[in-house]
Amino acid sequence: MPKYFHLTVPRPNLPLPDSLLKLATNLGLAAHPEGGYFKQTDKSPFLMRNPYQTQEDLEVRKADTEKNESEFYTEVDVNTSRSFSTLIFYLLTPQHPMGRFHLNKSRIIHILQKGSGTYVTIDPKTQKVETFKVGFGPNERLQWVVEGGVYKASFTNNEQEGLLISEVVVPGWEFADHKFMENEDELRQWVGNDEDKIQELKWLLGGQFFSQRQRLEYPEEF
Numbered sequence: 001m002p003k004y005f006h007l008t009v010p011r012p013n014l015p016l017p018d019s020l021l022k023l024a025t026n027l028g029l030a031a032h033p034e035g036g037y038f039k040q041t042d043k044s045p046f047l048m049r050n051p052y053q054t055q056e057d058l059e060v061r062k063a064d065t066e067k068n069e070s071e072f073y074t075e076v077d078v079n080t081s082r083s084f085s086t087l088i089f090y091l092l093t094p095q096h097p098m099g100r101f102h103l104n105k106s107r108i109i110h111i112l113q114k115g116s117g118t119y120v121t122i123d124p125k126t127q128k129v130e131t132f133k134v135g136f137g138p139n140e141r142l143q144w145v146v147e148g149g150v151y152k153a154s155f156t157n158n159e160q161e162g163l164l165i166s167e168v169v170v171p172g173w174e175f176a177d178h179k180f181m182e183n184e185d186e187l188r189q190w191v192g193n194d195e196d197k198i199q200e201l202k203w204l205l206g207g208q209f210f211s212q213r214q215r216l217e218y219p220e221e222f
Contacts, residue, residue: 100206
């Protein structure tokens, strides 16, 4: 069996266990296009300059920055500013036991709340693939960090209890800073021509489980 293989697939018609249904209802979670469910619970009111601005962006804003040299802005503009941080709940369930490969430009701190799961990360700069378990057992992580620009995917280890985490994104999450890994060609680009590794990892692209409509939709806020 491949190292990263998982036996379950999304089953949208499967009823949620009562404990997960109560949890999702109490938290007010909504479906997430990465897979699973989420709710943003905090978005910092403090703003900073967008660290991901291109040179073109900077030139466009040059006149404004000359007038106002403050590091902080008073209104959100996704081209020029970011919240200091955002915070979400994220839940994987029997219906949606996998979060497919994606990256964020910002650093993400993960904190385990309930259940257990497995994470797989790919660093495009080094082509390093790392896999680790999260949970309350021996040698399992309770907290973990995925740096900006690193792809990650996740899946549950125990479907009945699911996997509930909190994520703190610094600087705060914006759609412009998010990217899905779209296909096997892109996976090959980041892990090289190791066919065994590609075959082990490609199911985490989620293409066989997510419709084109789901791949294009995204909530206004994360």
